[in-house]
Amino acid sequence: MSLSALEAEYFASPLSLDELSTPCLLLDEERMEANARRMAAHLGHMPLRPHLKTCRCWEVAQRIMQGTSCTVATMGEAEAVANLGAQDILLAVGIRPSLFARSRALMAQGIDFKVILDSMAMARALCADAAAHEVVYSVLLEIDTDGHRAGLAPDGDELCAIAGLLVKAGQRVRGVLTHAGAAYNCATPEEIVAMADKEGADAVAAAARLRQMGIEVDIVSAGSTPTALLGTPNPGLSEVRAGVYIYMDLVQAGLGVCKREDIALSVLTSVIGGFPTGKDLPARVCTDSGWAALSSDRGLERLFSAQGYGLACDMELHPLQGLVVRDLNQEHGMLCLDDTASAATRDFVLGLTPASRLRILPNHACATAMMHKCVYLVRHNRAVARLPLFGGW
């Protein structure tokens, strides 16, 4: 994709949301800016290295990056933002041999590119590649603070053994990284605060052990949207990472990290069936937003039981209480009224016509955004720009 194809296209005149082809992704600028301000105010002097895997959008990235530093989840994202101007890029998913050549190419471009790993096996593979190609990788050791996914024990022998191997092979150990993804399994904000404390403390402790080995640690990186916003950053961290915070979603609202009114992302959808034929409410309302537009992400269902595939709202983003996104097929959304349906919701449904549109707030903003190639930037309920999304591997 060419660079210009990844830049925002601002319209000469704003478009009514009724003019957009559906389904499509909408980004409310005012809510997004408020989310950005909230994170900045909360972190104070603690630097933020935003994770761009949520937005995958250069226009959004430019509004939240401090300088040229960012986090990405794929090499495709890294290459895209490097071409767009990011200089200080952290790939926060474990490096593997198939990405060594492309990593070297980024470094040869002058990018301060950092990779992570959490095993002696991968460290050896990286050292072998570095020796064969006479390069020095910048490596962060991934630390496990929650038993959730990946990482080395902050107090285990392996951490120092791997660091020692890398240093001996002439590689640059820049520090540590951790992500308390288990924050998404917390039932209360208090649990998230405790997890944030542990996330920060473990990362700082691991970094201290590297420093005791004589390693010059310049990066002590931790974070997730829940822990970043509900916790207080450990002053021993050098940076905090977060991505979803800029959009927010129903998962974050369910965790108590934000309010529903903070959710900046929505899917614009048209009603294609289930029009009332008289005074009776239809059994279901059918829309053109299936999982191809919303994703199949069921959000916090595991934690809080069934919740549907998003929150149906009217065109001004007022939730339609009791109109549940019950089921999705590829290009169909099936919405049903449940017992909690308000009078306003019933009136809304009774008034549906072939021209009717809805907006669906996403369970998981990363997953919903991933289904789209562009997002429309919405200001005062009109689309002012089309923002292309990058991505891929």
Place this chain on the structure above:
Amino acid sequence: MSLSALEAEYFASPLSLDELSTPCLLLDEERMEANARRMAAHLGHMPLRPHLKTCRCWEVAQRIMQGTSCTVATMGEAEAVANLGAQDILLAVGIRPSLFARSRALMAQGIDFKVILDSMAMARALCADAAAHEVVYSVLLEIDTDGHRAGLAPDGDELCAIAGLLVKAGQRVRGVLTHAGAAYNCATPEEIVAMADKEGADAVAAAARLRQMGIEVDIVSAGSTPTALLGTPNPGLSEVRAGVYIYMDLVQAGLGVCKREDIALSVLTSVIGGFPTGKDLPARVCTDSGWAALSSDRGLERLFSAQGYGLACDMELHPLQGLVVRDLNQEHGMLCLDDTASAATRDFVLGLTPASRLRILPNHACATAMMHKCVYLVRHNRAVARLPLFGGW
């Protein structure tokens, strides 16, 4: 996207699967061809109008289309295949006003483009657009045979009332369409056979009612992969539709529609963490295939309880019994050994290195394919071509 960008790129020399960047989508040609032959043999003289929403791939489409006829789920797919050479296109998701202009453009190109609808409200909107632009739409009335999603009762008054309105307005009622999507909720193959019988009988009955009105019905269309393959097509149908059958997936295997060995689609993934450090099995194996590569589709979990996010296999597609794709994050897959792990699986896991790769069979082929921009065609376990995927709205 240019036309050439949507055509297959065959490699000068086949690539080893170890040379491909991961995660990526693989299509086993031999299995795909066998699936195509099975459907053709089963249907006999009954025409098949393949649904291209699963493959979204012109190379695959050309191998299964009979003449130039196909089914699509979005206007973006319709436009893509029209440009590639399809002439007889059925959009099998309800038409809505925002697609009228693009529908007219396809018809103006000479495409025999057919739309579906299931309400008086949408029929009126279509007639108004047709009158304003002096065009004649080809309309199929959607019939509800399973109470699942959409459609008119085959024996209700509304069917004839809508047909009458369309005819009176000079529109062309070409016939009826139904899709027994509830086949996916069947617990046994016998239930699917019964649903296939009802799907065909209801479509034929609805068509007979239109013929009684003097309408020249040339399309009586029904189908889904389960009902098409397990049922016997009603001779009153003019065509059968199916899409997943060409790839198959764990949902189809769970329903008894295919065997696991028939599944032609898989995701190639690299191991990025959880390498054994001695004789102990790791708590988890981490791969680079999260939901961004596999989708969050949980398959038949509602019917058959927890089943994970796909089936882990070795590079020759032998299932690794007991190595469960337990959880997915955006770009991480977390695989765990359960009590059913075979000795072969344990040995496989104990032998994992940074060069190790796996193949994951998908729960739902449509959903997994949707996450990718291309698929590699695999012949004798080597990639012989890169096939771009079309799509979008």
